[in-house]
Amino acid sequence: MLLMSFFGRDFFPQVDAGTIALHLRAKTSMRVEETAAMTDRVDTRIRQLIPQNELHSIIDNIGLPVSGINLSYSSTGTIGTSDSDVLITLNADHHPSADYVRKLRRTLTDEFPSVQFAFLPADIVS
Numbered sequence: 001m002l003l004m005s006f007f008g009r010d011f012f013p014q015v016d017a018g019t020i021a022l023h024l025r026a027k028t029s030m031r032v033e034e035t036a037a038m039t040d041r042v043d044t045r046i047r048q049l050i051p052q053n054e055l056h057s058i059i060d061n062i063g064l065p066v067s068g069i070n071l072s073y074s075s076t077g078t079i080g081t082s083d084s085d086v087l088i089t090l091n092a093d094h095h096p097s098a099d100y101v102r103k104l105r106r107t108l109t110d111e112f113p114s115v116q117f118a119f120l121p122a123d124i125v126s
Contacts, residue, residue: 016097018056018090019122022104025083026115032063032081038115039084045111046088049103054094061085087122097122 026038039060046058062084090097101119108117 017122018092018094018097020088020090020097020101020104021120021122022086022088023083023118023120024086024112024115025118028080028082030082035082035084036060036062038112039086042084042086042108042112042115045108046086046104049107050088050090050100054090056089056091059087059089061087 024039024042026035030038039062043058043060047055063081088100090100105117105119108115
Protein backbone atom coordinates (compact mmCIF):
# COMPACT_ATOMS: atom_id res chain seq x y z
CA MET A 1 0.00 0.00 0.00
CA LEU A 2 2.89 2.36 0.67
CA LEU A 3 4.01 2.20 -2.97
CA MET A 4 0.53 3.11 -4.22
CA SER A 5 1.06 6.73 -3.16
CA PHE A 6 3.99 7.03 -5.61
CA PHE A 7 2.21 5.78 -8.77
CA GLY A 8 2.07 8.38 -11.52
CA ARG A 9 4.91 10.47 -10.09
CA ASP A 10 8.39 11.13 -11.41
CA PHE A 11 11.37 10.17 -9.31
CA PHE A 12 12.88 13.65 -9.75
CA PRO A 13 10.89 16.88 -9.38
CA GLN A 14 10.26 18.93 -12.51
CA VAL A 15 12.98 21.43 -13.31
CA ASP A 16 12.65 24.41 -15.62
CA ALA A 17 16.14 24.61 -17.13
CA GLY A 18 15.09 27.24 -19.66
CA THR A 19 15.82 24.93 -22.59
CA ILE A 20 13.42 23.53 -25.19
CA ALA A 21 14.51 20.67 -27.47
CA LEU A 22 12.44 20.32 -30.63
CA HIS A 23 12.80 17.65 -33.31
CA LEU A 24 11.08 18.19 -36.61
CA ARG A 25 10.68 15.86 -39.56
CA ALA A 26 9.57 17.01 -42.99
CA LYS A 27 8.64 14.88 -46.00
CA THR A 28 11.05 11.97 -46.41
CA SER A 29 12.18 12.99 -49.89
CA MET A 30 13.14 16.53 -48.87
CA ARG A 31 16.70 17.64 -49.70
CA VAL A 32 18.85 19.04 -46.92
CA GLU A 33 18.72 22.52 -48.50
CA GLU A 34 14.92 22.44 -48.45
CA THR A 35 14.96 21.22 -44.84
CA ALA A 36 17.25 24.13 -43.92
CA ALA A 37 14.85 26.62 -45.53
CA MET A 38 11.86 25.07 -43.76
CA THR A 39 13.74 25.09 -40.44
CA ASP A 40 14.49 28.79 -40.97
CA ARG A 41 10.75 29.43 -41.35
CA VAL A 42 10.07 27.51 -38.13
CA ASP A 43 12.84 29.49 -36.36
CA THR A 44 11.28 32.75 -37.53
CA ARG A 45 7.91 31.69 -36.13
CA ILE A 46 9.52 30.67 -32.83
CA ARG A 47 11.12 34.13 -32.60
CA GLN A 48 7.66 35.64 -33.04
CA LEU A 49 6.10 33.47 -30.31
CA ILE A 50 8.80 33.83 -27.66
CA PRO A 51 9.51 37.43 -26.59
CA GLN A 52 12.92 38.70 -27.68
CA ASN A 53 13.90 39.64 -24.12
CA GLU A 54 13.39 36.00 -23.01
CA LEU A 55 15.05 34.26 -25.97
CA HIS A 56 18.78 33.68 -25.65
CA SER A 57 19.52 31.50 -28.71
CA ILE A 58 18.22 29.02 -31.26
CA ILE A 59 20.60 26.39 -32.60
CA ASP A 60 19.69 24.10 -35.52
CA ASN A 61 21.26 20.77 -36.42
CA ILE A 62 19.95 19.67 -39.81
CA GLY A 63 20.29 16.30 -41.53
CA LEU A 64 22.40 13.30 -40.63
CA PRO A 65 25.70 13.57 -38.77
CA VAL A 66 28.81 12.92 -40.86
CA SER A 67 30.03 10.11 -38.63
CA GLY A 68 28.36 7.07 -37.13
CA ILE A 69 30.02 7.99 -33.85
CA ASN A 70 28.13 11.29 -33.79
CA LEU A 71 24.91 9.46 -34.64
CA SER A 72 25.41 7.11 -31.68
CA TYR A 73 25.43 10.09 -29.29
CA SER A 74 22.16 11.47 -30.64
CA SER A 75 18.88 10.41 -29.07
CA THR A 76 16.53 12.33 -31.35
CA GLY A 77 15.81 9.71 -34.01
CA THR A 78 17.42 11.52 -36.94
CA ILE A 79 17.12 9.28 -39.99
CA GLY A 80 17.77 11.50 -43.00
CA THR A 81 18.10 14.86 -44.67
CA SER A 82 14.52 15.78 -43.79
CA ASP A 83 15.23 15.81 -40.02
CA SER A 84 16.20 18.79 -37.94
CA ASP A 85 16.94 19.33 -34.26
CA VAL A 86 16.23 22.78 -32.83
CA LEU A 87 17.59 23.72 -29.41
CA ILE A 88 15.96 26.82 -27.91
CA THR A 89 17.65 28.44 -24.92
CA LEU A 90 15.85 31.03 -22.82
CA ASN A 91 17.36 33.80 -20.71
CA ALA A 92 17.52 33.40 -16.94
CA ASP A 93 14.44 35.57 -16.37
CA HIS A 94 11.81 33.79 -18.48
CA HIS A 95 8.24 32.56 -18.25
CA PRO A 96 7.80 28.80 -17.71
CA SER A 97 9.25 26.71 -20.53
CA ALA A 98 6.25 24.37 -20.37
CA ASP A 99 3.97 27.26 -21.34
CA TYR A 100 6.09 27.96 -24.41
CA VAL A 101 6.13 24.26 -25.33
CA ARG A 102 2.32 24.21 -25.25
CA LYS A 103 2.13 27.36 -27.37
CA LEU A 104 4.72 26.10 -29.87
CA ARG A 105 3.12 22.66 -30.14
CA ARG A 106 -0.27 24.17 -30.93
CA THR A 107 0.93 26.91 -33.30
CA LEU A 108 3.64 25.05 -35.22
CA THR A 109 1.43 22.03 -35.85
CA ASP A 110 -1.31 24.27 -37.26
CA GLU A 111 0.98 26.43 -39.40
CA PHE A 112 3.25 23.64 -40.72
CA PRO A 113 0.84 20.72 -41.31
CA SER A 114 3.28 18.70 -43.44
CA VAL A 115 5.92 18.67 -40.68
CA GLN A 116 5.99 16.36 -37.64
CA PHE A 117 7.09 18.02 -34.39
CA ALA A 118 8.34 16.29 -31.24
CA PHE A 119 9.37 18.04 -28.04
CA LEU A 120 12.11 16.06 -26.32
CA PRO A 121 13.49 16.24 -22.77
CA ALA A 122 15.95 19.14 -22.78
CA ASP A 123 17.62 18.58 -19.44
CA ILE A 124 19.32 15.73 -17.64
CA VAL A 125 16.46 15.25 -15.16
CA SER A 126 13.46 14.76 -17.46
